[in-house]
Amino acid sequence: xxxxxxxxxxxxxIGLGAPALAQDVAVITPYLAQPGTQFYVDxxxxxxxxxxxxxxxxxxAGDVAAVISRIEDVVTQGVDAIVINVDPAQVGAGLQTxxxxxxxxxxxxxxxxxLVAANVTSNGYAMAAETAVYVANxxxxxxxxVMFTFDPFPPVQVRGVIADAVFANFPDIEVIDRIxxxxxxxxxxxxxxxxxxxLSANPEPGSIAAVWAAWxxxxxxxxxxxxxxxxxxxxxxxxxxxxxxEARAAIASGGNFEASIAQDFDGIGRTAADTVARLxxxxxxxxxxxxxxxxLVTSANAE
Amino acid sequence: xIWLIRxxxxxxxxxxxxxxxxxxxxxxxxxxxxxxxxxxQVSMLAVVAAxxxxxxxxxxxxxxxxxxxxxxxxxxxxxxxQGWPIPAAVAAALAVGLIGGLFNGxxxxxxxxxxxxxxxxxxxxxxxxxxxxxxxxTIFGRDIPAAFGDFARGGPPIGAVEDRIIVLPNLVIVAAxxxxxxxxxxxxxxxxxxxxxxxxxxxxxxxxxxxxxxxxLTAFAFTGVGSALAGLMYASRVASANPTQGDGLMLxxxxxxxxxxxxxxxxxxxxxxxxxxxxxLGVLDNGLTQMRVDSYVREVLVGSIILAAVGLSAxxxxxxxxx
Numbered sequence: 001x002x003x004x005x006x007x008x009x010x011x012x013x014i015g016l017g018a019p020a021l022a023q024d025v026a027v028i029t030p031y032l033a034q035p036g037t038q039f040y041v042d043x044x045x046x047x048x049x050x051x052x053x054x055x056x057x058x059x060x061a062g063d064v065a066a067v068i069s070r071i072e073d074v075v076t077q078g079v080d081a082i083v084i085n086v087d088p089a090q091v092g093a094g095l096q097t098x099x100x101x102x103x104x105x106x107x108x109x110x111x112x113x114x115l116v117a118a119n120v121t122s123n124g125y126a127m128a129a130e131t132a133v134y135v136a137n138x139x140x141x142x143x144x145x146v147m148f149t150f151d152p153f154p155p156v157q158v159r160g161v162i163a164d165a166v167f168a169n170f171p172d173i174e175v176i177d178r179i180x181x182x183x184x185x186x187x188x189x190x191x192x193x194x195x196x197x198x199l200s201a202n203p204e205p206g207s208i209a210a211v212w213a214a215w216x217x218x219x220x221x222x223x224x225x226x227x228x229x230x231x232x233x234x235x236x237x238x239x240x241x242x243x244x245x246e247a248r249a250a251i252a253s254g255g256n257f258e259a260s261i262a263q264d265f266d267g268i269g270r271t272a273a274d275t276v277a278r279l280x281x282x283x284x285x286x287x288x289x290x291x292x293x294x295x296l297v298t299s300a301n302a303e
Numbered sequence: 304x305i306w307l308i309r310x311x312x313x314x315x316x317x318x319x320x321x322x323x324x325x326x327x328x329x330x331x332x333x334x335x336x337x338x339x340x341x342x343x344q345v346s347m348l349a350v351v352a353a354x355x356x357x358x359x360x361x362x363x364x365x366x367x368x369x370x371x372x373x374x375x376x377x378x379x380x381x382x383x384x385q386g387w388p389i390p391a392a393v394a395a396a397l398a399v400g401l402i403g404g405l406f407n408g409x410x411x412x413x414x415x416x417x418x419x420x421x422x423x424x425x426x427x428x429x430x431x432x433x434x435x436x437x438x439x440x441t442i443f444g445r446d447i448p449a450a451f452g453d454f455a456r457g458g459p460p461i462g463a464v465e466d467r468i469i470v471l472p473n474l475v476i477v478a479a480x481x482x483x484x485x486x487x488x489x490x491x492x493x494x495x496x497x498x499x500x501x502x503x504x505x506x507x508x509x510x511x512x513x514x515x516x517x518x519x520l521t522a523f524a525f526t527g528v529g530s531a532l533a534g535l536m537y538a539s540r541v542a543s544a545n546p547t548q549g550d551g552l553m554l555x556x557x558x559x560x561x562x563x564x565x566x567x568x569x570x571x572x573x574x575x576x577x578x579x580x581x582x583x584l585g586v587l588d589n590g591l592t593q594m595r596v597d598s599y600v601r602e603v604l605v606g607s608i609i610l611a612a613v614g615l616s617a618x619x620x621x622x623x624x625x626x
Contacts, residue, residue: 024595056595063551064541066588069344073592076331076340089444090541093456100467184439 026074029085032059043269068094088113123291128159132166142172143209148218191221216240216247252302313565324590345585346478352559354529365526370430372534372549380442380544404527408520433546443543452542565616
């Protein structure tokens, strides 16, 4: 959404735009106002510019039905490819229209669907494995671990499954509790309350060796509970996933919150552009889910 | 000359918009498939705007239509979660719309709160209920019966182009039925004529024996049921429901009615004129997207066009009022 594309829009709106010869790609999302999505789109447009494409970024401001409408419109317009950042299950009608017209659709952290040629995202299994193994190694494979998971949301559920497997593989690690926090208020407050209860139930110093959280908010809640209970000197290791700014600050301060995982949003955008390029080159993609590597964030690189 | 501009200026403007896109998008804009796309894209807005016309005829507003659309989508999806069959869940969601609409009618006509304030309050109530029922979550995937999502994708076939069957979308048929129904109610029944009488002069209508309170009360039932129906159409189109998805319909529906009012001889809301307003808004979104106009620039343009249309129409009626 640069000034340049805005001006190009105005120019073409008043009928002065020259017909495009380069590849025409539409990026359609209802979520452009969200920070993560902006990074995806910036990465995508940067790579597309290198490839010399004409990119039209369309934001429907939260309106998912309008995503279907805009997919129909760009299909009518005859774009070469479409990139979406929305659950494909919600825009199936639009995907069908694109499929009927033979226009490939690539997902940018969108979810898998038979009508999406490929979805570019981060590997939730790998992220969970990395933080679970970090926890296991830090506590020398021994002690009580509290898990915060959220099985109703599939992308987070897979993280929990992997952490279960890692901890089960260490005979001396005991999972004290596997908590599903109430996330209606963001997840921090309820996680803190649940952690306070666990701390009361396990008053012995050292009885809790670590807290593994499937995303950052419960990790932050647990951190608050541990500090409020005055037990931050026990060496309880906390890990999260996503490395949001609040988590990064906590990790950088060198307290109990030791590690999280950062997704490479820019890389997802760039890889999505490369994936579009492969499709436009006529390649048949065998791998329908394409993972972009993530990065472990510790106090060494949190700033 | 002035009379001509006054009477047909709006219409000329609308034709100019269509002509502009036809010239700039010669390959794609005036195709049957594109117009079926547009008609399907505006179908939900058409239903809300048509029923909004009913209350705007009386000079009232209903600001709660968007959140009622969200609420009805969430209600139907939640009932699906609990194993209700599609017809029962749809009927229940429409009943919620009827109750909500009548409630709006009661607070406006019996209690006597200004519609702007009353429906602003119910907007908040309906929105809160939608969040409460859904727990703030989006309900989608296997929880929504396939047949419910398929409804918005299907329709009776009306022809074929290059081996591809072209269907008249079900959503378009629903919207057409609603618009026709509202046209009959407003233009062909004494009920509708009385609503216009209230809009002309409520006190005079009352003195002439029009039962103003019951009429105002029941008129809000149309917007309630209409917005609930639009919410169901939306939920079917996206095969999912979340507590905010219909919210955008309210302002656009009111804008469509105002755009339509620029077409009518006396500047009154008429449902067919509203439909024209809805189509213009849909055409602008469709055409500007195809011309690759930036989505934020598109919003600025659409807003400016509404302002220009309504402004020119007002100037045509009164002349410029300096004092």
